[in-house]
Amino acid sequence: MLVTLKEILKEASNKEYAIPGFNVFGYEDAAMVIEAAQELNTPVVLMTNRDAIAHMPIKILGDILTGLAKEAKVPVVVHLDHGKSVEEVVSAIKAGFSSVMYDGSQLPLEENIRRTRKAAEISHYFGVSIEGEIGSVGYSDPNIEAKAIYTVPGEAKRFVEETGIDAVAVAIGTLHRMKAQKANIQYDRLREIEELVDTPLVIHGSTGVKDEDLTRLSRHRVGKVNIGTALRMAFGDTLRDEINSRPEEFDRIKFFKKPMIEVKNVAKEKIMTLGWGRKQVLEV
Ligand SMILES: [Zn+2]
Numbered sequence: 001m002l003v004t005l006k007e008i009l010k011e012a013s014n015k016e017y018a019i020p021g022f023n024v025f026g027y028e029d030a031a032m033v034i035e036a037a038q039e040l041n042t043p044v045v046l047m048t049n050r051d052a053i054a055h056m057p058i059k060i061l062g063d064i065l066t067g068l069a070k071e072a073k074v075p076v077v078v079h080l081d082h083g084k085s086v087e088e089v090v091s092a093i094k095a096g097f098s099s100v101m102y103d104g105s106q107l108p109l110e111e112n113i114r115r116t117r118k119a120a121e122i123s124h125y126f127g128v129s130i131e132g133e134i135g136s137v138g139y140s141d142p143n144i145e146a147k148a149i150y151t152v153p154g155e156a157k158r159f160v161e162e163t164g165i166d167a168v169a170v171a172i173g174t175l176h177r178m179k180a181q182k183a184n185i186q187y188d189r190l191r192e193i194e195e196l197v198d199t200p201l202v203i204h205g206s207t208g209v210k211d212e213d214l215t216r217l218s219r220h221r222v223g224k225v226n227i228g229t230a231l232r233m234a235f236g237d238t239l240r241d242e243i244n245s246r247p248e249e250f251d252r253i254k255f256f257k258k259p260m261i262e263v264k265n266v267a268k269e270k271i272m273t274l275g276w277g278r279k280q281v282l283e284v
Contacts (some may be wrong), residue, residue, distance in 0.1 A: 005077045005099035005129035006166045008043040009200045009223040018218040019273025021045035021202075022267060023081060023228030025052045029235060030065055032260045034072045036267035042276045043075040045099070045224060048092075049082055062095030069098075075271040077129075081226070086208040089119045089130075091118045099129040101169070105136035106146060109155060116163040124164070131224075135171035137204040140178045148175065150189065157196040167223055169202040177229050179206025185213050194221050202226065209232075218275030227270050234262040 005019075012019045020037075024046050026028040037044035046065050053061060053279025062078065069076035079099040080092035089100045102119035104112035116132040121129040134156045138148025142249040160168050170193055173186045185203070193201065206214065207229035215224065238259040249255065 001072060002066055002098055002193055003043070003075040003077055004127070005045065005079060005131065005224070007129075008045075008075050008077060008169060009129075011043070011284070012200065012223050016219070016278070017222045018203075018214075018222045018269050019044065019045055019077075019082075019100040019236070020267070020274055021047050021077075021079065021224045022270075023047045023049050023226070024053070024065070024231070026061075027053065027064055027068075028256050028260050029231055029263050030068050032264040033231075033267050034076060035070055035075045036271060038051040038072065040271050040276055041074060042271055043077070045077040045079050046270070047079045047226065047228075049083040049228065050084070053080075053088075058091050058196055058229060059095045062092070066096040066098075066104055067143055071082045079129075079131075082112055083119070086115065086119050086122065088148050093126050093128050097128065099131070099166075101131040101133070103133050103169075105133035105149070105169070105171075109134075113159060113162050116159070116165060120164045129166045131167040131169060131202055132159065132163055132165040132203065133169035133171075133204075137169065137174055137176060139176045140208070143174070143281055144176075150186070151193060153189065153192040153196050156193050156204075165199065167200045168197065169204050172201055172203070174205035176205040178205060179229060179233065181208060181210045183208040183210070183213070185209065189217075190217075190220055197221075200224070204277045212269070214273040215275060215278075218273075223275055226234060230266050230270065231263050234266040235259040238262045 022033045065078045082103045083089045104115045120130045135151030136149040174183045202224045204226045206225045
């Protein structure tokens with residue numbers, strides 16, 4: 001079923017587990033993320049980043065992802081990741097997304113607050129959840145120009161109070177596009193933010209987070225944990241092996257089968273580390 005982020009964050013805010021948000025690029029990975037969530041009976045967030053909406057018109061992508069979400073046996077959020085303008089947020093809402101992110105994290109604080117509040121008013125009018133970002137999670141990819149800024153706890157408090165957003169991304173030591181699990185999480189900064197901010201927190205760049213830290217974060221007031229690179233590597237690396245090992249084959253559907261299974265396996269592993277493994281043990 002298609003749900004908003006706000007609906008499933010209520011369940012996750014009990015500090016037992018975090019909702020996995022996976023960046024997907026089309027049918028193949030989105031369907032496998034949903035299968036992973038269904039097999040573990042967990043909610044999940046399908047997220048589209050800028051590369052995805054540059055590749056496929058957002059309306060078509062929205063139709064595919066919301067179509068999959070509506071057929072799913074578990075709650076599924078269809079979320080715009082890193083919307084950079086209010087116009088992008090509106091186009092996602094028109095395309096049927098149930099949740100959006102407005103990312104003004106590179107702007108001065110006042111301007112970030114002003115534009116995020118505007119995006120929040122529009123989103124809420126249409127019953128869509130919204131995430132903002134304060135501080136800025138940087139990129140380990142040198143081709144992407146974005147300043148990394150750790151979140152200042154007092155600014156986070158002001159940001160959520162003045163914007164009315166449903167979830168807030170914070171920068172506490174992660175970086176986007178890390179291939180290895182080497183991020184150093186600043187738990188002191190996280191605790192300070194938690195003391196001041198009631199809104200569920202979001203961690204971006206979580207492919208770079210160690211398994212033990214993913215589990216530890218799920219016990220904090222972290223509502224959503226974003227994972228993109230791990231699934232892209234699973235799909236791309238397996239696809240490369242498939243193509244190299246079968247030079248006579250040309251049918252892409254046959255090439256996609258193994259990469260899809262790998263995406264599902266990695267999604268399941270990540271979901272389990274976010275506290276859901278513990279929940280399932282308790283329920284048995
Ligand atoms: Zn991000």
